[in-house]
Amino acid sequence: MKLAITRFYSLLIAVMFATLTVTVTADTISKGEIKFKKGESAAVLEDGLARGELNEYTLKAKGGQTMEITIDSPDSNAVIELLWQDKEGNRTPIKNADDKPVAEATDWNGKLPGNGLQTYIVVVGAIRGGAVYLMKVTITN
Numbered sequence: 731m732k733l734a735i736t737r738f739y740s741l742l743i744a745v746m747f748a749t750l751t752v753t754v755t756a757d758t759i760s761k762g763e764i765k766f767k768k769g770e771s772a773a774v775l776e777d778g779l780a781r782g783e784l785n786e787y788t789l790k791a792k793g794g795q796t797m798e799i800t801i802d803s804p805d806s807n808a809v810i811e812l813l814w815q816d817k818e819g820n821r822t823p824i825k826n827a828d829d830k831p832v833a834e835a836t837d838w839n840g841k842l843p844g845n846g847l848q849t850y851i852v853v854v855g856a857i858r859g860g861a862v863y864l865m866k867v868t869i870t871n
Contacts, residue, residue, distance in 0.1 A: 757783050764789045764867055771869055778862040785854040791869050793844030798868040800837040808863035809834040813851040814843050
């Protein structure tokens with residue numbers, strides 16, 4: 731029994747390292763800036779990504795505004811990660827209400843960090859395989 735448990739944990743650790751390697755080596759494709767039509771506070775994007783790819787969008791908004799973001803996919807496998815980019819280009823994860831980074835999420839609603847006009851990054855990935863997705867981003871005061 732002890733040997734079986736040891737093998738299980740060894741396999742689990744190997745799978746974790748393999749997953750980490752896949753995440754680190756993913757191809758990131760810049761999809762440009764999310765822009766809102768004049769007079770509108772929401773944008774809807776339809777796109778897709780292949781296995782191992784990440785789609786990255788930038789967004790300009792004022793710190794303190796509220797952002798709501800949702801992502802839907804037919805196979806329920808598209809997820810988002812949210813980052814805040816400072817003026818020097820450093821990226822910091824945006825956190826949930828429970829102080830954990832927004833990662834592998836399908837939705838988020840909260841106040842944006844920073845003061846004044848800021849750059850935010852939305853990274854779209856898939857938790858398995860590739861994904862086709864519909865993403866809605868809303869910014870309100």
